Amino acid sequence: MTDDTRALEQRVAAMLAEISPVGRASGGGWSRFAWTDEDRVLREWFTAKSRELGLTVDVDRAGNIWSWWGGRPTPDRPGVTTGSHLDSVPGGGEFDGPLGVVSALAAVELLQDGGVVPEHPVGVVVFSDEEGARFGIACFGSRVLTGSLSAEEALSRRDAAGTTLSEALRAEGVDPEDYGADPDLVSVIGAHIELHVEQGVALGDLDAPVGVASHIWPHGRWEVTVAGEANHAGTTPMDRRSDAMVRASEFVLAVRDSAVAHDASATVGRLRVEPNGVNVIPSRVTASLDVRAPGEDAVEAVLDDVADFAPVRQSWTPGTWFDSRLREVVAEGAAEATGQELPVVGTGAGHDAGVLQNHGVPVSMLFVRNGTGASHTPAEHAELSDCALGVKALAGALVSVDRWLTTVQADTVQADAVQGVSRG
Template identity: 45%
Template structure:
């Protein structure tokens, strides 16, 4: 079964009728269905499937205890109202690449695994690459267990409901020690390949990025009867935060600062809110400095309105240079299939970036003609997906010959 066919089989899973696109989050019905789909497809191929202590899935061709394993894969969760390819493309391509290798009669000299990492987008609990961060020890398990979603449900509660012991979350050095290489195939997030008429790119770097939560507290009151002088409206400094992020980004063409999520409490149309939470996503060469500029503006605006503000760091990921030797291998192997291969830096975070501190990791990017990502218009042509699978299969063969 091709990667396109595999993706078509789950196209209706997690369709978001309200936002458009797909919403698939850790522990919800859609994500659970996708995990079951992956387990079924892996078992159909005779792969040994296991769930690790952090609920990442692993489908093994060969003995997982043998060590020196080559791993591919991605994630199955999405941002709210996201696209169909970000994550699932890498998982489906991993399964399809193993089909192709078997059809060729390839006999790997070391184990190959297709991995599915939990909560890569952070769409439910706010921390991206949750499964790979726990695996590598980059995220404290106590902090992870205490994370809450928008309804106040903790990560520990979600895992317990799924029959997984949340006490087992955390660093897994034994598993990491058995991994030799990780190659993640991913749809291009941006539009660098299409103008050059190129189907495949090879990842070079991932820029530094992070997420910060600004919580403004004021005083709830009646929208129609409260005089201006009596208002302590936290929406005002929240709005200034949005504008400050845009100003900070405008000062540095390499920087990105975005507010994509705002929660007002109690949330009535005719109520001056008592509290407003704003989530800031910042990326670039110096995201911390950018955030400091935004926070300074937010604090000044909060003071002027008589409100309080608390700033919480949800996650920080430093810049990552993907393994140069593995990138050379990916480029060399891809060049046998496509006429030209370019190296791509990306402003998007990936599990490959988290794993890079522990083993050589690389990324293959499949052309996205729309340039849109994290939205329903995200797209890859079927022929480009097939090319990506062929290149991935060739890479896996090269690394396990």
């Protein structure tokens, strides 16, 4: 092991250790939800770490935090951005989200230590509520940022306790009147690279520590409400019951059978039962539905199979193919920095990177091998040696993309000049 690799391992390990106590459950796992005390601590940590590196910190209109190296981006100097999220699912793992943020900060520090001076501003972002664990919509911060989720709809969303996002923002000192899309910021992102722990087994099967993403499967979330009639659990005969839970169980089984038939991945992961009494027949069950597949046809087929349950769409992200030229540039820079060729893999997991790509921002993703293949669970794991290689790959990619943006801008200026001459 080289000294620089050991130093990178120590940087990653130290930063993960600093945030490890935040939202840590006694039984294992992490629960870090948007606009809570835990979220505030994490945002303050990121702000402090960014300032230690001499970065300028901003918060956009959608509540996402950005730290900038080399000044803020402008139309003439668009930014190269990276980063991920710090929130989690209930009882989630240590690496999903935080590894991307920690690696971004470590990559900036590595480049600074190497005397690199980028021509374009480099930004590190922490997107808010990527998991959607509190308000039920995945990639909340990036959707609002790009305008694909309206401020009106976002602010009215309620968590399990009935608190609206508007109320949660006010409790954290954020004025909901100023909450919404930030097109001026999005317009000056020249390219975005998100590093993430792989949420699957592809890199493990390939025995590859780092890979580059080809695309994200189309995926969405729906909600199904099943009605019944409350009654006494001990005195109501079985043949006279209208049990919402029985019908909900039929829905769960129908979802699984359909997903298997159409080579999709579908999950009913959350139930809300009313009146939720041990000795009361359920009168209403509200179930979540997550469906994703390699193609949109398979997703539609699952929905058709369960149409009798009237699923109501909560969010939808179409299949996302990342910018092919940017992927090549990222892969070249990463290979140069690590000495390894990166395999190209797809993913069934959604990411803020996909939201940006669908909005027209050139995007690429890097994945770091997950030794267990598990995700959204404490069993999720990445070896520090792989994490260090991921930091090197990201740093190399940032340099490569910085150069690429300069070339793109030069080509654009030349094309504009030619068009001006022809018009003249």
